[in-house]
Amino acid sequence: MTISTEFVAGVVAGGVLGWIFDHFLGTKPWGLVVFLMLGFVTGVYNVMRVSGFTRRRSGPDDGKTR
Known part of the structure; x- marks a missing residue:
């Protein structure tokens, strides 16, 4: 319901x-x-944001120390 509301x-x-x-x-x-x-x-952007599609992927330089 939230996703459709964001789009509309x-x-x-x-x-x-x-x-x-x-x-x-x-x-x-x-x-x-x-x-x-x-x-x-x-x-469309709001739907992607709410659904978690645009979540940042962790990579080699994501700020974490090893």
Whole structure:
């Protein structure tokens, strides 16, 4: 449930910001299109972050001493 909420929130926030941008600057539909795409990308990133997909992998120079 949390993962789907993160995705939907990103897309909805992008859509609302795009609509506001278009409404005040008169750039219909470009602001909505651009901000919806940014919202989609943000939603995908949030889903990856919440699911642990973007966790940092430990490597040879991860700061740990041997």
